[in-house]
Amino acid sequence: MTTVAAYAAPAAKAPLERTTIERRAVREHDVLIDIKFAGICHSDIHQVREGWGEAIFPMVPGHEIAGVVSEVGPGVTRYKVGDRVGVGCMVDSCRECDNCRAGKEQYCTGGNVMTYNGIGKDGEPTHGGYSEKIVVDEDFVVGIPEGISLDEAAPLLCAGITTYSPLRHWNAGPGKKVAIVGLGGLGHMAVKIAHALGAEVTVLSQSLRKKDDGLRLGADHYYATADPATFEELKGAFDLIVSTVSAPLDLGAYLSLLRTDGALVNVGAPEEPVSLNLFSVIGGRKTLAGSSIGGIRETQEMLDFCAEHGIGAEIELIGAAEINEAYERVLNSDVRYRFVIDAATI
Incomplete structure (x- = not known):
């Protein structure tokens, strides 16, 4: 076991505070990552x-983790220090299960283990990326190409894949008209990815406040949903709305x-x-x-x-002491477009 510093919520709705947690010793197929x-x-x-329902506390959040391998188990073949x-x-x-065997572990019928607020196969709660280090089985680690900086890559591990997956599944590409609802942490990545896939991209946002950003990120059109005329026009x-x-x-x-x-x-x-009215x-x-x-x-x-197309997240880098303030700013839509914690400050 290794003791590492982390930021955790001690109880529901409580501010996050600095603490320490235990990471398991590196097992045969584990990778130790310096976050x-x-x-x-x-x-x-x-x-x-x-x-979203009852949770496990104390909770160390964070599932957008970018780092460097510092130790590998003897059976690891995919990664090196x-x-x-x-x-x-x-x-x-x-x-x-069928989904896991098909590479769709996110839909594991046996229940996948979430990076935090989950229970691992050892019966212990999982803790996420607001920490100095993490130990993960190599099968659930991905390589970050050299073409993306680590700070801009971190949000791709959730915001990037959460938008890439449906855009790919519903065949966004040349000849398709795609609308993205919301230009926040997920939305700005959806715009970048849909544009890179070759689709004609429209942003549907409450107001035109972020229009210049939306067009800069790759949108072809930008409409305010607060204007009833938008829905008539x-x-x-669209072929696809995300x-x-x-x-x-x-x-x-x-x-x-x-x-x-x-x-x-x-x-x-x-x-x-x-x-929903089903006639819709x-x-x-x-x-x-x-x-x-x-x-x-x-x-x-x-x-x-993303590396091939020069895509990274638009980020605001913060110190760990600013996490609680960042939470409030997210709720107030006051971020362009993803806060990223510098783990060196933990």
Whole structure:
């Protein structure tokens, strides 16, 4: 066991504070990672505040982890000391179900082990990236290509793969009109990736406040959803809409923007239930769907794609002492576009 410094929430809704946690000794197939940077995801805030249900405390959040390998177990074949690596939202799965065997560990029917606020196969709670080090089985570690700086790579481990996976699955590319709802931590990555895939990209945001940013990041068009005329003008315009917001939407209004056989895919997860008139999907054979993160293979594919296209997250680097302030700023939409913690300050 190794004792490392970390920032943890001692109880639900409590401010995060500096503490120490134990990391397991490196086992045969484990990789010990010196964490360099950890992104702050809105999911961290949902879970610290138990917005998605009962959670495990004390909780060390963080599932956007970028670092450098400092030790490997004797059976490790994929990584060596000094490699640049990342860890995303999960650190294990059953590895036996059909989904796991197909490389879709995010949909493990046996239940995957989340990077934090989960229970590992050893029965111990998992702790995430707001810490100095982490030990992870090599099968759940990905390599970060040299073409991406580690600080800009960290948010790709959640925000990047969460948007890349549905864009790939629903075939965003040349000839497709794709709308991204929200221009936040997830949304700005969705715009960059959809643009790199060759789609015609539209941002749908509450206001035009971030329009210049949206166009700079790769959007072709930008509309304010607070303006009712937007929904009239864009009716039947899109093949695919990816909603990245965590607030309830008027699903019927957004479904009306789809072409026949179009899909509205939700990657943001509101804490409240949403309602739907089924005629919104029956007319036009439309699909209302959701998408989680990606599997390990797809996450590596995403990182390689981002390196090839020069894509990193737009970040604001902070010290660990600023985490609680950063949480409040995220809730106030006051970040362009992802806070990243410099782990050297932990």
